[in-house]
Amino acid sequence: MPGTGLDPIDRKILAELQADGRMTNVELARRVGISAPPCLRRVRTLEEAGYIQGYHARVDARQLGFEVQVFAMVGLSSQAEADLSAFEARCRAWPLVRECHMLNGEIDFILKCVAPDLSTFQTFLTGELTAAENVASVKTSLVIRNSKDAPGVPFDVLEKRLSRSA
Numbered sequence: 001m002p003g004t005g006l007d008p009i010d011r012k013i014l015a016e017l018q019a020d021g022r023m024t025n026v027e028l029a030r031r032v033g034i035s036a037p038p039c040l041r042r043v044r045t046l047e048e049a050g051y052i053q054g055y056h057a058r059v060d061a062r063q064l065g066f067e068v069q070v071f072a073m074v075g076l077s078s079q080a081e082a083d084l085s086a087f088e089a090r091c092r093a094w095p096l097v098r099e100c101h102m103l104n105g106e107i108d109f110i111l112k113c114v115a116p117d118l119s120t121f122q123t124f125l126t127g128e129l130t131a132a133e134n135v136a137s138v139k140t141s142l143v144i145r146n147s148k149d150a151p152g153v154p155f156d157v158l159e160k161r162l163s164r165s166a
Helices: 008-019 025-032 035-046 082-093 118-127 155-165
Strands: 067-078 096-104 111-117 136-141
Touching: 008 025, 008 035, 008 155, 025 155, 067 082, 067 118, 082 096, 082 111, 111 118, 118 136
Parallel strands: none
Antiparallel strands: 067 111, 067 136, 096 111
């Protein structure tokens, strides 16, 4: 099972950093119950192994003037690997697309988009997204309210699963 190669201290380090990536190494070490030098070594090892992929500030999109959030469900004409990769590359280049997930089932991709207003999103939708090569269909849903936006993973669920299998 992925993630089980980590010991409880590594998982606690990850959980603490996920909750607050700005804390000092000294505070992190105190919270996980080890001294600062080995804590820093463990964090660096977790970064190098790819468990920690970066540190980010969570900004409030609406406070910054991005009033519109939309999920776009995209169907492609071709699902050949080259076409899927080309679409993913296009998504990475579009600033309004904040997340892009390939799915199985009726749609090929779901995109999370933000825009300052509906007009800006509509211009992107008609001028770029639906006009993009290989795009066969796009269905959009405007976000009315966000009830939960939890970053990362639920470490408590992982700990329960690991304790049952031990």
